[in-house]
Amino acid sequence: MIILEIAFYVFIVTVGIQLVFYGIIFNSLPRHQSVTPHQKNISVSVIICAKNEADNLRTFLPSIMAQAYSDFEVVLINDNSKDDTLEVLEHFKEKHRNIKIVNVKPIEKFWGNKKYALTLGIKAATHNFLLFTDADCKPRSRYWIQEMSSHFTNEKTIVLGYGAYEKVKGSFLNKLIRYETFLTAIQYLSYASLGQPYMAVGRNLAYRKEQFFEANGFMQHMHLKSGDDDLFINQTATASNTTICISKESFTESIPKQSIKDWTLQKRRHISTANYYKLRHKIFLASFYCSQLLFWLLAIVLMSFMFQWKLVLSLIVLRFIIQLINLFLASKKLDENDLPFLSPVLELFLIAFQFFIFIKNMISKPEYWK
Structure with a gap:
C-alpha cells in the first residue's frame, strides 16, 4: 500500500531525527x-x-x-x-x-x-x-x-x-x-x-x-x-x-503536585510561555516533540500491519537503545537513577499529556501564577 510505504519512509526519517537528539544533542550533558x-x-x-x-x-x-x-x-x-x-x-x-x-x-x-x-x-x-x-x-x-x-x-x-x-x-x-522534569532538564542543560x-x-x-x-x-x-x-x-x-x-x-x-489536576494547571502555565521563545528554540523543541509523537504513531501503525516489520522493529530497538543509554548516563549526572528504566512507558504517557495540554491551552489561557 502506498500509504504504508510513505509512512515507512517518514518513520525512517523520524528515527533519524530522534537519534540526533538522543545520540548527539542530549549526549552533551553526560559528556x-x-x-x-x-x-x-x-x-x-x-x-x-x-x-x-x-x-x-x-x-x-x-x-x-x-x-x-x-x-x-x-x-x-x-x-x-x-x-x-x-x-x-x-x-x-x-x-x-x-x-x-x-x-x-x-x-x-x-x-x-x-x-x-x-x-x-x-x-x-x-x-x-x-x-x-x-x-x-x-x-x-x-x-x-x-x-x-x-x-x-x-x-x-x-x-x-x-x-x-x-x-x-x-x-x-x-x-x-x-520524568518530565528530568527530560526538560536534559534539554535545557544540553542546549x-x-x-x-x-x-x-x-x-x-x-x-x-x-x-x-x-x-x-x-x-x-x-x-x-x-x-x-x-x-x-x-x-x-x-x-x-x-x-x-x-x-x-x-x-x-x-x-x-499530588494530583493530576494540580499538575495540569502547573504545566499549562509553564507550556504557555514556549510560544514566546525565540524562533530557533521553538523549532528545536517542536522538532523533538513531533518526532517523538510520530515515532510512536508510525511504529504502532507499521507493526500493526507488519509492514517491513523486521526493519521497523530493528529501528525501534535501535532508537530505544540509544535513548536508554543516554538517559542512563544523564541520570547519573542528575541523580535520577530510577527513571531511565521506565522511560518507554513514561514517555508514552507524557506525549499524550503534553498533547492534551497543547489543545487545552488553545481553548483557554491560564491566568495567575497561584
Whole structure:
C-alpha cells in the first residue's frame, strides 16, 4: 500500500531525527565536564517569592538559613498572601539578621503578577549576585549557595541549575512528574552546554543583578503571568554569558503536585510561555516533540500491519537503545537513577499529556501564577 510505504519512509526519517537528539544533542550533558571552579566568597542575595506559602516556609526556610556560606542575605517576598506567610517571614527575621522582607501590595496594573513582586525583591537585594529558588524548595546540601555562586566569572553572568522533585514511593504520577522534569532538564542543560541556552527553572537559577537591569527586567513579557525564569533566560542568555552547574551539591528539591489536576494547571502555565521563545528554540523543541509523537504513531501503525516489520522493529530497538543509554548516563549526572528504566512507558504517557495540554491551552489561557 502506498500509504504504508510513505509512512515507512517518514518513520525512517523520524528515527533519524530522534537519534540526533538522543545520540548527539542530549549526549552533551553526560559528556559535560564539571570542572570544579575556584571557590569565591562573593556576596549573594537569595531571593524567594512566596504567595500563601506559610507551611512550606516553616518547613524549608531553615535549610536556606543553614547554608554553609559566609556572606549571604535572604530576600523574602510576600506577594499579597492571604494566609500567615507574612507572620512566618517576620518570625524568621527576628532570628536571623541576614533576612530582608519585601511585602508586596497589589496594584491594578500588575494584579496577580509574580514578575512585579520579583522585580521589587530584586531591587531590594543588597548584593549583585542573585540566587533564586521557590518557597517549597530545599537545597539538597549545605553547599548550594557555594556551588552555584562559584560558577560566576567575569564573563559568565547566568548560572543554570537543576531543580528536582521529591520522590514519592509507589506513585506513578510522581514518576511521571519527575520524568518530565528530568527530560526538560536534559534539554535545557544540553542546549546550554552546546552554546544555545533557551530556558531555566526558577527553583534553581542565578544571575547578576546588573544582568536584570541591562535587560530592562521583565518588561518584554510583563503582560504574561508566567515566564519569570524561562522567558527571561530566553531573552538574555547567550553562549558567552551562560554556564551550567550540575554538581549534586548544587541541586534543589521541591514538593511535587499530588494530583493530576494540580499538575495540569502547573504545566499549562509553564507550556504557555514556549510560544514566546525565540524562533530557533521553538523549532528545536517542536522538532523533538513531533518526532517523538510520530515515532510512536508510525511504529504502532507499521507493526500493526507488519509492514517491513523486521526493519521497523530493528529501528525501534535501535532508537530505544540509544535513548536508554543516554538517559542512563544523564541520570547519573542528575541523580535520577530510577527513571531511565521506565522511560518507554513514561514517555508514552507524557506525549499524550503534553498533547492534551497543547489543545487545552488553545481553548483557554491560564491566568495567575497561584
